[in-house]
Amino acid sequence: MTLNTWIDLVYLLAAVGFIMALKGLSSPKHARNGNLLAAAAAALAVGFTFAYPSVRAHSLNLVLTLVAMAIGAAVAVPAARKVKMTAMPQMVAIFNGVGGGAAALVSIVVFLLEAPAKPAVYRIAEVLFGVLVGCVSFAGSAVAFAKLQELMTGRPVTYPAQQVINAIVAVAIVSLAVGTLVTGSVPLLVATALLSLVLGVIFVLPIGGADVPVLISLLNSFTGLAVAASGFTLDNNLLIIAGTLVGASGILLTRMMSKAMGRSLANVLFSAFGSVVTAAAGADGTGESRSVRSGTPEDIGVLLAYARKVVIIPGYGLAVAQAQHTVRELADLLMERGVEVFYAIHPVAGRMPGHMNVLLAEANVPYDQLKEMDEANPEMATADVALVVGANDTVNPAAKNTVGSPIYGMPIINADEAENIVFLKRSMRPGFAGIDNELLFDDKTTLLFGDAKDTLTKLVTAVKDA
């Protein structure tokens, strides 16, 4: 067998590894091994790639490859190790974006290599697809990162003539792409790449902060397809398989996520267009003039200690305050007193689906105490206290009642059905979706302001004394 055949066999092995890894990642039991398997498969494939004579033909290029890999690893490992659990979504967005950028660059360089002898039309089409999708993923992920990191507003960004501008950009990209197909011109390809970056930005701007997780999943799928496209340009089966696996499973995952929010994908992506007026209408009556009831930790401690059934609804505020251990302490204390306690987990609590489960697992909360939304909601009416810890949008009744609200139609945890509602909140600031919560002004609601960890610690003391 030739060397190339051996390398192709290793690539086949790696592809099988990726498929089994994805399978493992979808079950709690095998998830970690699945990830390690994928990492091993990737390491094997990358290692054997250096066996190609072409890779080692020019020593300068080889050295530069190794330098770039060393820099990349030196940056990525500490970043991924040190990132807080709460900042994971941004981190995934960044790693996804750079992957899209890499795929676009691969396609561009292949084109530069082949351009002198005008390539066949289908070759140019492969390049164009990789460049377009990779650039959209790169720029879109960057904006998603900025939204999650709160470098910019999490609200949908809308401006006059948005649809017209989008249409112009889309038409321009199509024309440039057709031009590139016909002429095989390098400047036209570069222009297409630049406009695709613009498209990525304007595609993500109008998507509200609460929907960004679904968006990241979609962009992840895009990057997969861009990688598959670079596989086509390089005639490399491994890239085609790995990229397509991610592209296809990513689309399915994206649909599952938007389904968890009770919305169609199209609604998530495009609902903000032309909704400037309705969004403003949803946010009128800003709470200044309206009264809320705030309580002392002692009052609330007594309320909790003598309740029969307490439902804890955790949200992003709990994650930010790193209060997952304290909330578990409070829950344990209540259970020792014979109070029935469970956690109601909204599918998109935190900033990514499953984010809250990861955080509570970190605090060793037993899994049988975690109830998913569909399981928890029928029990809400019989709960004495709904303790909302740093959540907001996921219990906002506007999702059920206010047509035209940005979150209208999203399923929520029915905290409003409980006998009493206690909000632990940092401030009256609205949630990530940027809209007011009627529930805060409800007669049944008591508020306790402060950092979730502080207020929970005070509640633990109050319950002990009660």
Added chain:
Amino acid sequence: MSTGILEFLTVFVLAGFVGVEVINAVPSILHTPLMSGSNAIHGIVLVGTILIMGSSHGAVQITLAFFAVLLATLNIVGGFVVTDRMLEMFKTKPAERSKKAADSTGDGPTGGAA
């Protein structure tokens, strides 16, 4: 069109079906790790970037290829490490079937980084 492209299209279509089939029923607690893990898998574009660097000539191509290798390395290395950190959180699960075992957090197998 050459027969080569047809072979690659075949692989592409079949891989698409496999991708959909393989993650058919994912519990929502694993949505985030799955997204992160598949994010790492498309980092295999690193193989492609190494190949194009090998055949690049001239400052423009080599510079572009250099950044391609750099970005792909960030994707693949960061992706696997971050996913492993997320999944580390799940390691005590089987021990917690009984109610009060929550406190006895055993030392799980400490997996190496990717």
